[in-house]
Amino acid sequence: MNNRLIYALEVMESMFPHAKAELNHQSAYELTVAVMLSAQTTDIAVNKVTPALFNAYPNVFELSKAQSEDIEPYIRTIGLYKNKAKALVNMAKRVVQEYNGIIPNTRTKLLTLEGVGIKTANVIVSVWYNVPAIAVDTHVERVSKRLGFAKDYDHVNDVERKLKTKIPRSDWSKAHHLMIFFGRYHCKAVSPKCEVCPLSNECRYIKQKGAVTK
Ligand code: SF4
Incomplete structure (x- = not known):
């Protein structure tokens, strides 16, 4: 697995150890x-x-x-x-x-x-079926691109393919939930929490902006 991605997922897991699907369902x-x-x-x-x-x-x-x-x-x-x-x-x-x-x-x-x-x-x-998968929603796409795991111009299908090549299949579903939580609660589309982000040194978005967003 890509070392930067391993590190990023470990950091996300330390931030959101209980990341899981948040849509309520029983079936x-x-x-x-x-x-x-x-x-x-x-x-x-x-x-x-x-x-x-x-x-x-x-x-x-x-x-x-x-x-x-x-x-x-x-x-x-x-x-x-x-x-x-x-x-x-x-x-x-x-x-x-x-x-x-x-x-x-x-x-x-x-x-x-x-x-x-x-x-x-x-x-x-x-x-539901515990089949390894990475669903690239708006959060996964944004986080992947900001952290440089995909290019800004990549289609979501390309983001999914790149993540799958870098993450072991057994970790796909876990990575999906971690990236969703990280994007939903921390690396938000508007006003990401860059000033307190443990991944700021890894972040392409911050490097492009040239400063930490307050
Ligand atoms: S530094 Fe900001 S943009 Fe980069 S990953 Fe952290 S919260 Fe997201």
């Missing part, structure tokens, strides 16, 4: 719905709407029988709710029709579901 179905809802919104916002949604639609079979208009009132407070409601119902229909109501456990099959992209598929296989 693969609930996790899938929550991750689909989380696109371009926060986990906190998703966790506020999912209890009522899961109460009304406790499994994929119930969701598959809904109309998207039925779902909209439950998720109206989060972004893109109309598109997400439609995608949720279509996802559920396909899971029932093609996969006997069981959320698939492979990226290839998950990617056949409407509203499920590579990031969502990676989270599902990693968090």
